[in-house]
Amino acid sequence: DAGITQSPRHKVTETGTPVTLRCHQTENHRYMYWYRQDPGHGLRLIHYSYGVKDTDKGEVSDGYSVSRSKTEDFLLTLESATSSQTSVYFCAISPAGGVEKLFFGSGTQLSVL
Amino acid sequence: EDQVTQSPEALRLQEGESSSLNCSYTVSGLRGLFWYRQDPGKGPEFLFTLYSAGEEKEKERLKATLTKKESFLHITAPKPEDSATYLCAVPSPGGYQKVTFGIGTKLQVIP
Numbered sequence: 550d551a552g553i554t555q556s557p558r559h560k561v562t563e564t565g566t567p568v569t570l571r572c573h574q575t576e577n578h579r580y581m582y583w584y585r586q587d588p589g590h591g592l593r594l595i596h597y598s599y600g601v602k603d604t605d606k607g608e609v610s611d612g613y614s615v616s617r618s619k620t621e622d623f624l625l626t627l628e629s630a631t632s633s634q635t636s637v638y639f640c641a642i643s644p645a646g647g648v649e650k651l652f653f654g655s656g657t658q659l660s661v662l
Numbered sequence: 663e664d665q666v667t668q669s670p671e672a673l674r675l676q677e678g679e680s681s682s683l684n685c686s687y688t689v690s691g692l693r694g695l696f697w698y699r700q701d702p703g704k705g706p707e708f709l710f711t712l713y714s715a716g717e718e719k720e721k722e723r724l725k726a727t728l729t730k731k732e733s734f735l736h737i738t739a740p741k742p743e744d745s746a747t748y749l750c751a752v753p754s755p756g757g758y759q760k761v762t763f764g765i766g767t768k769l770q771v772i773p
Contacts, residue, residue: 591765605759646753650696651708652708656703
């Protein structure tokens with residue numbers, strides 16, 4: 550299995566609180582992605598990174614920010630969590646971007662009450 | 663807008679009953695189509711990449727095929743352990759780092 554660790558695996562928080570999810574890889578892959586998965590919508594890209602300090606928005610980036618200060622770590626922050634951000638969040642990595650296969654982490658189940 | 667549509671949304675098969683899942687796409691300038699398998703509570707796991715019409719890939723009881731408009735995932739004599747959600751995905755043209763996923767087909771194979 551690709552070396553991807555997401556933390557925490559589960560989190561319950563309250564509306565308005567900040568939340569940070571962490572993705573750690575041991576593969577030294579250049580590309581890292583954050584997706585959310587919701588019933589009826591499938592996997593939707595939030596943000597992605599193509600190198601240290603190089604990030605870009607995906608299709609559902611509003612309310613989210615990311616940071617990548619080291620190759621191995623990609624952080625997703627919800628500045629002020631809302632109930633609409635209740636979802637399962639997946640981190641993915643790739644050596645060559647979207648034209649190659651993605652390796653996914655096990656996901657973080659986030660509930661915003 | 664680029665779209666990836668999968669059908670059916672759910673499929674229930676008896677063990678040994680072969681069938682096919684469909685993935686149709688409207689993205690122009692296709693640069694590959696991916697199939698993933700996702701088990702409950704886990705992240706998607708890569709199965710196949712197809713790059714050109716007419717290409718086929720096989721793995722155990724699964725065979726993926728690609729035409730200019732759609733891809734099929736054929737499941738031959740499925741077993742209960744094949745039960746999962748199957749996702750297809752395509753890279754977005756122009757922004758190769760981005761990948762668009764279909765909603766998936768949830769397959770249940772009954773013993």
